[in-house]
Amino acid sequence: MKEILIGKLLEYIRDNNPDILFDLEAKDKLRVWLYDKVSTAGPLIKQLKNSSRPEYIIVETCLQEITKELRPSRYNYILNILETEFENDYKQLLQSGLLQHEVVNMISFCNSTFDDLVFAEENEDNQFIRYAITGAVSEYLESNRVNESVSNELQQSAKT
Structure with missing residues (x-):
């Protein structure tokens, strides 16, 4: 058993x-x-x-x-937000094979927000929590775009 x-x-x-x-x-x-x-x-x-x-x-x-x-699963919660609110990012991550890895990183990024708002089964449908986590996911995605842009610029300057 x-x-x-x-x-x-x-x-x-x-x-x-x-x-x-x-x-x-x-x-x-x-x-x-x-x-x-x-x-x-x-x-x-x-x-x-x-x-x-x-x-x-x-x-x-x-x-x-x-x-x-x-429970509730922070992974599934963020995955749902990513899929519904950031559809293009979701599709890119899915196609690249990095979806699970990036959602795990997003959990780490959002943990303090989850903890501060006492995320639990009783309040997982709370719109305020959803907005706060959506904002944190947006911030994470934007910071990755900036980092990726800087990395690409550095690679270009190294080639010249």
Whole structure:
């Protein structure tokens, strides 16, 4: 049961929290983190087994509990903003294969805004939060355009 949960949790963070996945992999702590998270569900697994719940219900219930603090997904939130508000940038990043990497960078850039506004499931539909994060994403994209422009100018001057 725990191995199934570990697999499901890994799949969940791969899809919804790649920023956490990359950070844990970089620190070589992914496996320990997965086992620690799943072990917190031990009492719930026992309780659900004792009440004769089917395995798939136990797995889903435990996964919901384990992933509670990972929701809402900042990754999916920014991805949605990028896709709806910055469609051209979204398409360019998607075509270049850099979409996931750049969204993870945007999360780092926007983390203080998310934290200051106490981003949570209860307020993820709040328009003020959406405007604030949209502004931060816009700032990130603009700063990358400036950096790219400077880099291109430096490359051109180096060629001459």
